[in-house]
Amino acid sequence: MAEGWEMHMASSSIYGIASKRSLIGSILVEKGYITEEQLKEALEYQEKSGGRLGWILASLGYIRRIDLYRALAEHFNLPFLLGTEKILMQINAEFIKGFEVQELIRYEVIPANLDKYTNTVKLFVSNPGSIELDEFINRHFSGYKTELVVITDLDLIKTLEYIYKDLLIDKAIKGLFYLSPEYSASLVFSKMQVLFMGFVLFSVLIGLYINAVFTLITIIGIAQVFYLLSIGFKLVVSIAGAKSEMEQFITEEEVKALKDDELPVYTILVPVYKEPEVVGILMEGLKKMDYPQDKLDVILLLEEDDTETLKAAKDHRPPANWRFIIVPNSIPKTKPKACNYGLFFAKGKYLTIYDAEDIPEPDQLKKAVIAFRKAGKDYICFQAALNYFNKDENFLTKMFTLEYSYWFDYLLPGLFNLKLPIPLGGTSNHFDVEKLREIGAWDPFNTTEDADLGVRGFGKGYKVGIINSTTYEEANAKLKNWIRQRSRWIKGYMQTFLVHSRNLKRLYKTVGFKGMLSFLFLIGGTPLTFLMNPIMWFMFLIWLITQTKTYEPIFPPLLLHVSLFNLLIGNFIGIYLNMIAVFKRGYYELLPYAFLNPIYWILHSIASYKALYELFTKPFYWQKTQHGITKYKPPVVGS
Numbered sequence: 001m002a003e004g005w006e007m008h009m010a011s012s013s014i015y016g017i018a019s020k021r022s023l024i025g026s027i028l029v030e031k032g033y034i035t036e037e038q039l040k041e042a043l044e045y046q047e048k049s050g051g052r053l054g055w056i057l058a059s060l061g062y063i064r065r066i067d068l069y070r071a072l073a074e075h076f077n078l079p080f081l082l083g084t085e086k087i088l089m090q091i092n093a094e095f096i097k098g099f100e101v102q103e104l105i106r107y108e109v110i111p112a113n114l115d116k117y118t119n120t121v122k123l124f125v126s127n128p129g130s131i132e133l134d135e136f137i138n139r140h141f142s143g144y145k146t147e148l149v150v151i152t153d154l155d156l157i158k159t160l161e162y163i164y165k166d167l168l169i170d171k172a173i174k175g176l177f178y179l180s181p182e183y184s185a186s187l188v189f190s191k192m193q194v195l196f197m198g199f200v201l202f203s204v205l206i207g208l209y210i211n212a213v214f215t216l217i218t219i220i221g222i223a224q225v226f227y228l229l230s231i232g233f234k235l236v237v238s239i240a241g242a243k244s245e246m247e248q249f250i251t252e253e254e255v256k257a258l259k260d261d262e263l264p265v266y267t268i269l270v271p272v273y274k275e276p277e278v279v280g281i282l283m284e285g286l287k288k289m290d291y292p293q294d295k296l297d298v299i300l301l302l303e304e305d306d307t308e309t310l311k312a313a314k315d316h317r318p319p320a321n322w323r324f325i326i327v328p329n330s331i332p333k334t335k336p337k338a339c340n341y342g343l344f345f346a347k348g349k350y351l352t353i354y355d356a357e358d359i360p361e362p363d364q365l366k367k368a369v370i371a372f373r374k375a376g377k378d379y380i381c382f383q384a385a386l387n388y389f390n391k392d393e394n395f396l397t398k399m400f401t402l403e404y405s406y407w408f409d410y411l412l413p414g415l416f417n418l419k420l421p422i423p424l425g426g427t428s429n430h431f432d433v434e435k436l437r438e439i440g441a442w443d444p445f446n447t448t449e450d451a452d453l454g455v456r457g458f459g460k461g462y463k464v465g466i467i468n469s470t471t472y473e474e475a476n477a478k479l480k481n482w483i484r485q486r487s488r489w490i491k492g493y494m495q496t497f498l499v500h501s502r503n504l505k506r507l508y509k510t511v512g513f514k515g516m517l518s519f520l521f522l523i524g525g526t527p528l529t530f531l532m533n534p535i536m537w538f539m540f541l542i543w544l545i546t547q548t549k550t551y552e553p554i555f556p557p558l559l560l561h562v563s564l565f566n567l568l569i570g571n572f573i574g575i576y577l578n579m580i581a582v583f584k585r586g587y588y589e590l591l592p593y594a595f596l597n598p599i600y601w602i603l604h605s606i607a608s609y610k611a612l613y614e615l616f617t618k619p620f621y622w623q624k625t626q627h628g629i630t631k632y633k634p635p636v637v638g639s
Contacts, residue, residue, distance in 0.1 A: 024054055027071045028063065038062045049292040050261030058320030059294040065152055065320045069126070073150040076128045080150045084158045087112075087124055087151060091163070099140075101164040105345060107136040108156055112149075120145040126153040154323065157345060161325075169328045172340040176440035182502065183456055185445040185495040188619045190502045216554040223532055224559065227566045230529060231573050233521040234411070238577055241414030249468050250367040258366055260292050266365050267297040267348030267433065270356060271338040276312035277628035278357040278474070283316050285634075286354075290362040297347040298322045301338040304329040309356075332620040335426075336442035336449035343433075343441055352430045357474045357627045359389065359634050360428060364469040368430035371467050380435040380462035381454070384428035385409060388475035390632035391587065396482055397475040397630075398593045399600040404475075406581035416466045420518040421458040421511055423451035423496075428471040435462060445620050446499070448492020455500055455519060459510035474630050481626050483607050488623040490527045490604075491611035495619065497524040530608035533601055540567065571598065 025043075028034045034042075034057055042056045049056075054072065057063045066082065073080035081087060092113040099111055108127040114120075121144045127133050128150055137146055151159075161168065177184040189197075207215030268286065272279055279300075286298060298318070302310050304326055313324060325345060327338045339353060350368060354360060364384055371382045385408035391401035408425065415422045429450060439460050442449045454464050476482040500507055500519065508516050543551055555563065579594040581587075614621060 024071060024075050027074055028054070028057065028067075031067070031071065033063050033067045033071065045292075045294075048260055049263070049295070051292060051294040055320070056294045059296070061317075061319040063320075065154065068320065069150055069152045072128060076148075076150070078128060078148050078150050081124070082152065082155065084155055084162065087155060087159050088162065090122070091124075091159075093163070096163060101160060101167060102344065103136075104160055105157075107132045108153065109133060109136055110151075110156060110159055111140070114144070118145065119143075120147055122147045122149065124149050124151045124156065124159070126151055126156045157323070157325065165328055168341065168344055169330050172327075172337050172344070173330065173332070173444050175340060176443050179440040182506075183440070183443065183452075183499060185443050185452070185499050185619075188495070188615065189498060193498060193502065213553050217556065217559060220554060220563070221559050223536070224562045224566055226525065227529065227532075227570060228562060230521045230525045231566070231570045233517070233525075234577060235573055237414035237418060237420075237518075238406075238410045238580070239414070240417045241410035241412070242580070243413075243417060249466070250370050254370050255290075255363050255366050258370065263292060263295055263366070263369060264349035265295050265297055265347050266291060266369075267299065267346040267351040269299050269301060269339055269342045269346070269351065269353045271301040271335045271342070271353070272309050272356045273303050273306055273333075273338075273624065274309060275356045275627055276308040279309055279313050280316050281634050282354055282356050282358055283313070283318055283322075285359045288362055289360070289365060291365045293319065293321055296321050299342045299345060300324045301342045302326050303333065303338070332444055332622065334444050334447065334449075334620065334622045336446065337444035339449075340441050340444060343437065346433055348433060350430055351433050351436065353427050354471070355427050355473065355627070357634075358427055358471050359473075360384070360471040361469050364428070364467075364471065365430075367467045367469045371430075371465060372432065375463070375465055378461070378463045379465050380432055380439070380457045380460075381424065382430045382465045382467045383408075383412060383422065383424055384430070384467050384469040384471055385412075386425050386428060387470050387472055387585070389472040389635050390475050390477065390630040391590070393475070393477050393630060393632055395593070395596075396479065397477050398590050399596070400475040400482075401587065402578045402581050402590055402594060402597075403600070405585055405587065406578055408470075409581060409584045410577070413466050415518065415522075416464070418514070418518075421455045421515050422464040422466075423448075423523065424454040424464065426450050427473070428469075429453075430467070443499075446492050446495045447488045447620070447622060448490075448496060451493060451523065452496040452499065455496060455511070455523065458515065459500070459507070461510075472635060474627055474632075474634075476625065477630050478626075479603075481629070482603070483610065484623040485625040486604065486607035487610040487614065488625075490530065490608050491614055491619070493523055493527050494611060494615050497527075527608050527611065530601070530604045531612065534605045536563075574601075 025039050029036060029039055038057065042053055042060065042062065045056050045060070046053055054063070054068050058065060058068050070080050087110070090112050091110065095113050096111055104110060108125060110124040112122040112124055115122075121141045123146055125133055125148055128148060177186055204215065204219070207218070270282060286296065289296065298321055300313055300322060302324060310324060323345070325342055327341045330337075343351070350372065352365070352368070368382050368384075372379060387404055387408070388397060388401045390397050392398065412422055439457055439462070443452050446452045457464060476485055501524070507519070511519060539551065542548065575594050575597050578597050579591060582591050582594075
């Protein structure tokens with residue numbers, strides 16, 4: 001047993017390098033914090049997965065965080081201080097301003113003050129004796145005496161948040177703008193885009209005045225050709241995605257062959273807002289993850305005014321590897337801003353995002369680790385599939401399930417196989433943390449920040465891959481809630497298209513010709529087709545009911561044939577693509593609902609016009625989606 005502790009202590013840890021394993025274990029047992037049985041179990045756990053003995057005990061819920069750090073202080077014969085107010089009273093504000101907050105977070109240290117008379121620096125640390133702490137001291141205080149005081153990791157975070165609050169929130173909001181202002185959606189329309197839209201509108205009005213028939217033929221012709229190309233694009237991509245049915249990128253054998261002691265720390269961000277009723281679902285799901293608990297760095301991101309969710313989360317009594325971080329109240333109040341804030345405190349080599357109602361498959365993190373190892377250094381992210389556990393609840397959830405099954409099982413794999421930009425899903429996207437920080441992380445002004453990040457990462461020369469794992473979510477079962485959610489997504493697609501089309505020459509250079517076409521049809525074309533659908537359908541219904549000949553001048557034979565092709569064949573292809581979605585997952589009972597897709601498209605059009613209105617009136621407003629309203633109980637995945 002002693003060998004296990006000594007092997008652990010030879011690596012970086014919050015305990016540093018100790019000569020005997022028995023010291024910390026004996027302290028914990030002698031003080032009654034743990035039992036001999038718990039210590040034995042933790043040692044067996046450590047022998048299998050490596051890691052830190054005390055942190056293993058805390059992550060398994062056998063010991064409270066505060067008791068662990070008290071024992072650590074005794075182990076290193078150092079004083080222990082609890083409470084941010086007491087810590088702040090001993091910090092020299094001018095002295096600490098000379099240090100970068102990210103460095104202090106990384107090394108888990110707070111330089112309190114420097115006594116020039118005694119040549120002594122006082123440091124608050126939550127990682128006593130570690131190699132990282134030695135690096136920090138050698139870098140900044142070589143030749144000085146050090147007075148170390150142990151504090152908890154949460155007190156360290158809260159103290160740094162208090163001192164650097166304005167800086168942290170400013171970087172969370174404007175970090176991307178400072179790094180690459182051309183990719184920030186904080187500017188909705190560029191001057192050139194405003195001029196272009198004005199020119200098009202003016203040209204249409206002049207055209208209608210001079211020759212209304214020719215102008216209408218031109219507009220309808222452009223719309224019909226765009227429909228035709230868009231349908232063809234999705235068909236080609238879907239065929240390419242169907243090839244993935246015969247492939248399994250990560251096999252079960254590969255997962256089983258992984259050694260727990262070689263796994264890196266993995267950060268999980270959980271942004272929540274006003275969701276006390278579902279936060280427990282994810283907590284229970286993450287406890288079942290097939291990943292060493294002491295290597296899970298789970299950060300629950302809460303807003304300042306959301307006391308209900310914070311209370312609900314605390315009531316579930318999560319272990320010490322969970323941290324609750326309160327995001328300061330500021331505009332915009334969005335999920336990407338919260339994720340940017342949480343990224344400052346992430347400890348993992350890799351990172352993923354789960355929503356509060358998510359239920360990921362237990363081996364998903366291991367599959368992501370394998371994917372990164374196999375794929376090479378060019379990959380910034382791997383996207384897992386999303387699907388719904390309440391697919392049979394009503395018409396809306398069935399259509400939603402068909403849509404997601406097609407999107408994640410066929411369309412995204414097709415984009416991957418064709419080496420095209422992949423718009424990421426809102427959760428279960430697994431990032432290389434270093435690369436994520438390099439490209440500026442999320443855009444807090446974009447309401448579909450995931451899609452933007454996928455395109456931006458591709459443009460920076462990084463690849464996005466797909467892993468064969470699924471996260472199950474709660475499908476929207478109420479119409480108004482669905483409209484709010486979908487309008488936010490579509491508004492984000494509009495923002496993403498506007499951002500990346502500001503400089504078409506740059507877009508072409510970064511994503512290539514194929515990538516540019518994919519961006520046009522998928523990011524720009526998705527909201528555009530939903531906006532055009534009701535206009536074209538209304539014209540068709542008027543003709544069908546009245547048999548009017550008014551349309552004959554604006555539908556010459558060639559345009560009429562193209563329009564009929566889009567109406568009959570195009571809509572059939574759209575329905576067919578949703579029909580094939582049932583096969584990969586065996587959702588055959590949903591097959592008849594694919595024929596009802598035109599009704600679902602009408603709902604998309606309603607959401608699209610709402611999104612267009614908000615793009616001009618409140619572009620950064622985050623439409624909150626209510627969760628926990630389903631009648632279905634979440635499944636026990638992987639059991």
